[in-house]
Amino acid sequence: xxxxxxxxxxxxxxxxxxxxxxxxxxxxxxxxxxxxxxxxxxxxxxxxxxxxxxxxxxxxxxxxxxxxxxxxxxxxxxxxxxxxxxxxxxxxxxxxxxxxxxxxxx
Amino acid sequence: xxxxxxxxxxxxxxxxxxxxxxxxxxxxxxxxxxxxxxxxxxxxxxxxxxxxxxxxxxxxxxxxxxxxxxxxxxxxxxxxxxxxxxxxxxxxxxxxxxxxxxxxxxxxxxxxxxxxxxxxxxxxxxxxxxxxxxxxxxxxxxxxxxxxxxxxxxxxxxxxxxxxxxxxxxxxxxxxxxxxxxxxxxxxxxxxxxxxxxxxxxxxxxxxxxxxxxxxxxxxxxxxxxxxxxxxxxxxxxxxxxxxxxxxxxxxxxxxxxxxxxxxxxxxxxxxxxxxxxxxxxxxxxxxxxxxxxxxxxxxxxxxxxxxxxxxxxxxxxxxxxxxxxxxxxxxxxxxxxxxxxxxxxxxxxxxxxxxxxxxxxxxxxxxxxxxxxxxxxxxxxxxxxxxxxxxxxxxxxxxxxxxxxx
Numbered sequence: 001x002x003x004x005x006x007x008x009x010x011x012x013x014x015x016x017x018x019x020x021x022x023x024x025x026x027x028x029x030x031x032x033x034x035x036x037x038x039x040x041x042x043x044x045x046x047x048x049x050x051x052x053x054x055x056x057x058x059x060x061x062x063x064x065x066x067x068x069x070x071x072x073x074x075x076x077x078x079x080x081x082x083x084x085x086x087x088x089x090x091x092x093x094x095x096x097x098x099x100x101x102x103x104x105x106x
Numbered sequence: 107x108x109x110x111x112x113x114x115x116x117x118x119x120x121x122x123x124x125x126x127x128x129x130x131x132x133x134x135x136x137x138x139x140x141x142x143x144x145x146x147x148x149x150x151x152x153x154x155x156x157x158x159x160x161x162x163x164x165x166x167x168x169x170x171x172x173x174x175x176x177x178x179x180x181x182x183x184x185x186x187x188x189x190x191x192x193x194x195x196x197x198x199x200x201x202x203x204x205x206x207x208x209x210x211x212x213x214x215x216x217x218x219x220x221x222x223x224x225x226x227x228x229x230x231x232x233x234x235x236x237x238x239x240x241x242x243x244x245x246x247x248x249x250x251x252x253x254x255x256x257x258x259x260x261x262x263x264x265x266x267x268x269x270x271x272x273x274x275x276x277x278x279x280x281x282x283x284x285x286x287x288x289x290x291x292x293x294x295x296x297x298x299x300x301x302x303x304x305x306x307x308x309x310x311x312x313x314x315x316x317x318x319x320x321x322x323x324x325x326x327x328x329x330x331x332x333x334x335x336x337x338x339x340x341x342x343x344x345x346x347x348x349x350x351x352x353x354x355x356x357x358x359x360x361x362x363x364x365x366x367x368x369x370x371x372x373x374x375x376x377x378x379x380x381x382x383x384x385x386x387x388x389x390x391x392x393x394x395x396x397x398x399x400x401x402x403x404x405x406x407x408x409x410x411x412x413x414x415x416x417x418x419x420x421x422x423x424x425x426x427x428x429x430x431x432x433x434x435x436x437x438x439x440x441x442x443x444x445x446x447x448x449x450x451x452x453x454x455x456x457x458x459x460x461x462x463x464x465x466x467x468x469x470x471x472x473x474x475x476x477x478x479x480x481x482x483x484x485x486x487x488x489x490x491x492x493x494x495x496x497x498x499x500x501x502x503x504x505x506x507x508x509x510x511x512x513x
Contacts, residue, residue: 041167041457045209069210073217106218106465 002095006033007054009103020092024085024099025049035101042086047074048106049085051099057081059088059097076102114413116154123148123155125497134496135439138427146411152287152497153401153420157427159434159452161411165423166456170408173198173459174401174420182290187300195343196284196350198459205458208336208344211329212462215264215322215348221465224263228473231258240481244488244509252360253353256470260352263466264345265321266310274349277302281350285499300346307345355396356467358493358502359453362394363387363471364478365506368487370441377479385443387471393441395453396502398426425452426496482510 001017004024008014014034018027028036028049037048044066053059060081063071067087071078085099123141124130130137138157141148146158156162165171176192176199184192192199197209214220232255239245254271257278261271280299283292310323318324323345329335336344367373367386376386404419415421429452430438435445454461461467478485489507494500 039456039460041169043206043458045206045458046213046460066210070213073213075218 018090055098159431171402256356257352363390
């Protein structure tokens with residue numbers, strides 16, 4: 001199972017096993033990881049699953065147009081490495097993914 | 107109860123619940139608590155009532171469930187304007203193919219930064235209204251504050267001149283009939299109200315077309331004309347929807363928060379510890395949700411909570427029951443601001459139809475309560491009507507008298 005690490009603003013972290021084909025948002029919500037809300041359920045209708053991707057760095061540029069637009073509504077500042085975690089689908093090549101959760105989602 | 111893996115039919119062993127009898131009218135919470143104790147689903151004349159918090163959470167995110175669409179209104183015998191509105195304006199009833207891009211457009215008005223920018227306007231508006239009665243020692247807080255304060259701030263936010271509000275307020279108020287149970291008797295009044303609102307919004311749009319301003323109406327016009335993102339009917343319909351959204355729910359939720367805080371003996375606590383405001387509002391949203399249920403129609407056969415629901419089944423997500431679910435909330439009938447309300451799935455909903463105006467509603471209630479606690483003391487609720495029948499979609503009083511001293 002690919003692992004994903006969530007770093008939080010308070011300095012704590014969660015390392016969890018993700019299922020192949022399940023998004024980083026859904027993984028966080030089902031495993032009770034704080035800092036990710038996922039209000040719309042992963043339909044690109046909100047920006048409450050905002051994360052900053054720390055590793056791998058190239059993942060940050062793989063945004064769709066709709067995701068790009070929706071990131072404008074994030075509650076915390078948007079950065080170059082901002083992504084909506086509902087749009088990052090876990091699989092083996094992403095094993096070791098590290099994301100940072102923002103200070104606020106809503 | 108089903109064995110692991112065994113799927114029951116929707117009906118098998120589901121107890122009935124009577125939402126029309128005197129017992130429910132007298133004490134809806136008691137009837138729902140008893141029903142929930144029997145199981146997470148009950149069957150009423152309205153359809154299958156989902157009562158437990160966890161089942162409702164799953165239902166909000168099940169993509170095989172959606173809101174009742176235009177065909178539902180057609181079957182009920184709705185007139186031309188209502189059908190027009192559910193197709194072009196009411197986001198929650200629109201087909202998903204139109205809903206998704208339009209919701210993204212509307213989000214522009216409701217982004218957190220945009221909402222935060224309304225804080226000063228909210229404070230100014232609430233202060234102006236409070237000044238007219240603060241010397242009286244008694245006030246109907248709904249009629250003289252919570253009823254028109256949200257629509258004034260919403261209007262300022264989207265670019266509707268305040269002086270226009272009295273001209274359409276009554277018609278906007280009539281749209282609450284869309285939440286009535288049963289809905290059909292209200293159709294003739296809804297036709298009249300919608301025609302009035304459409305004609306007002308058409309005039310507003312023409313004025314902005316002739317002379318664009320730095321407001322949301324002009325931004326929507328640009329999205330329509332330059333980017334071709336919505337039709338003329340959708341433009342008009344969605345602005346009517348925003349006016350509708352500015353009336354009603356926030357009005358009643360704000361009044362409920364005032365009531366809950368006074369009744370819990372927390373008014374002075376709020377004045378001395380304004381940092382507890384968020385917890386008080388969250389607990390009131392749980393304790394007294396004004397949206398008492400939402401409707402979902404099964405779009406394709408689905409299994410929820412171990413039961414199979416065939417396409418076309420009508421499901422009521424009973425927020426009134428779920429907000430007092432003892433499995434989710436310990437000692438649910440206690441108003442407890444230390445409770446961790448870590449997520450606000452109730453009563454704003456969850457999933458693609460989650461209330462867009464949630465941050466604005468919250469801000470309006472925050473600013474209103476802050477002002478009131480700073481200016482009013484010895485507050486008691488001296489009179490309050492019970493509001494509509496508890497089987498209606500929207501609950502909450504329509505009139506509430508407070509007695510107080512100014513500070």
